Amino acid sequence: MSNDLAQLVMERCNALGAISEEEGRLTRRSLTPAMRAAHNLVSGWMRAAGMTVHEDNVGNMVGSYPADRLAARTLIIGSHLDTVRDAGKYDGVLGVLVGLAAVERLHQTDRRLPFGIEVVAFTDEEGLRFPACLGSRAMVGSFDLVALNLPDADEVTLAEAIRAFGGDPDLVAQDVRRSQDLLGYLEVHIEQGPTLERAGLPVGVVSAITGFSRTNLAFIGVAGHAGTVPMTMRHDALCAAAEFVLAVEAHARSVPGLVSTVGELSISPGARNVIPGAATLSLDLRHQDEHERLAGQADLHWRAEEIASTRGLSLRWDVAHGQAAVPMAPDLRERLAAAIVAAGHPPTELPSGAGHDAAVMAGLTDAAMLFVRCKGGVSHNPAESVTVEDVAVAIDVVGRFLDGMA
């Protein structure tokens, strides 16, 4: 039965993948006519699965499947229907549709559980139009109302976009949920990395959403003529930057679970016959353990100072932005692992290097995530790919998880 539902989920992913703001590629921003079309489609499927559907004022769509009793608490299964530009079909969408399929399976046998289930499609998780995780922040109450005045790329403010979508921006604060009404939060998502594929596993339990440190740094040396300044008299900023890039890589390889990336590098003056006088870099460092992340950041700062000093350069080091790691709830992780075992697969835990609504929802209630293997670890790309077999496992695991919570 999971297999039939999985096939249905794949077809629904295809149907939603055709609803785009752009010809020839998938781009679906929140609070747009394309999103309205997506909501119409998904809400129809939700109603057919025995759910009532409403939208809150920030545009989150909530399908509710009742409990078998009154005054029950609610488990939220959420993800998002908005996409990045030129997106794949599964990031976000799969989580909403697997949640819906799990409810569908209950509805097919007319089963209710001792808790209500809400399947939520959150507004603007990707942040392509407005700040990321807008919808979950509004639900948690960590949404800054000042953001209502933020314009999108076409100078339409969030408040205007909410109004055009049918919400009332003045009532956003009324949609905040109460912790005591909730049993927990579950999000199913493609892994966006190659770990499950390499391990040969269909699904895995997320241990934590990693924290990150973002730093802008620059090595300032001395520009000079590429032909006339001897090697021993150079203060080449690119050589210092290169040493740092390799130090970052070696350091991350030596600390289990640490991923560090220099994703931006520009040099000045940037001419083939001029020794680089300055090199500007970004550093992105992530670990699920706060201690490891902060220690790693400090190690690399020291290393950059050392490189600059040895080479007679100066260093600029500006910590741009950081975010603490968000561990997933131990109880829910254990239950997810048990469901995976019951479904006949080895359980595994892995951190999520990317952010998700689950990191926001963890501020309100116990949160957990189930990752589904994706081909080549590719995401944010039309090449995103998952198999119907893995989707069937995910539906099965969520079903067993729900049974376990009952």
Added chain:
Amino acid sequence: MSNDLAQLVMERCNALGAISEEEGRLTRRSLTPAMRAAHNLVSGWMRAAGMTVHEDNVGNMVGSYPADRLAARTLIIGSHLDTVRDAGKYDGVLGVLVGLAAVERLHQTDRRLPFGIEVVAFTDEEGLRFPACLGSRAMVGSFDLVALNLPDADEVTLAEAIRAFGGDPDLVAQDVRRSQDLLGYLEVHIEQGPTLERAGLPVGVVSAITGFSRTNLAFIGVAGHAGTVPMTMRHDALCAAAEFVLAVEAHARSVPGLVSTVGELSISPGARNVIPGAATLSLDLRHQDEHERLAGQADLHWRAEEIASTRGLSLRWDVAHGQAAVPMAPDLRERLAAAIVAAGHPPTELPSGAGHDAAVMAGLTDAAMLFVRCKGGVSHNPAESVTVEDVAVAIDVVGRFLDGMA
């Protein structure tokens, strides 16, 4: 007497430094009204030094000081009066004025030598307006007449610019000099590097104008999410590029006289949260010895292949441009060294990492260059600086060199 002449040379450098096409900074392209003003000034000084002055069709200005006999050969002392954008006062100009000062010294005592002396200001050595070393190429006969149709940045062709300056582009080929009429070529120039300054020497003899190899290369890896792809599964193009940059540096440090520079580096996609998928670099490699240059180039190509292969990346390696080293004439180098010793200074030889008209003139006649110490090795910059004392040494050395040739 060298000291008085050196003072005069410094004042003349200042006077020429004030003749610019741009307000507030020195930019003097060839064949412009500013260059006409510069020629007017210098030709006046030449005539006062007993020289006759003419311009050839490509705009080279030639001051001729006669020999003490008929049918004598000619020694050319040349450099250029055109500048880069936002230039210093000495690059090029100093060579013309030191040559003029040497003639002036002969003229003051009404001395003639058994050979004629021509002081030449070549057209467009810097190549800011038209192809570099245009004037010396025209004199040598290696000037491609097709270049007459090349436009400058304002769509004025070289032929039009020559005409506006008073030359006849159809007659350029008639100005080619005959080798058998020439005794040799000498060029005085600021070093544009820090070697003489570090050695505490006012002047040095150029051993060769180094050849160069220019390569464009790219490492092609796999872009990915900075948070979700574990370190061991990455094919980070920037890490490969960094390894190559350090390999280039280490290699050049291990080969005496080799200078290698990665002056351009760009990565794609170039976002702080994305693992670099491609890195494009330039490589500039110079050595005065052709064998060393070509061996170095081959070593680094092999090293780049090795880095790409070890990291599971692909490599693109495009040799963009190369130029053979031009050794200066051994006989003239010895004579210059002897003149330096006679002037009371230790002789030293050093390669020229930058190109000069001397490299072109070496195709026609024996060529030599005398480098003058410059502050901090800085050139192509308003901060270019030489001392009056070093200029006095240069004038003295050129005078003794001329005496030695007699």
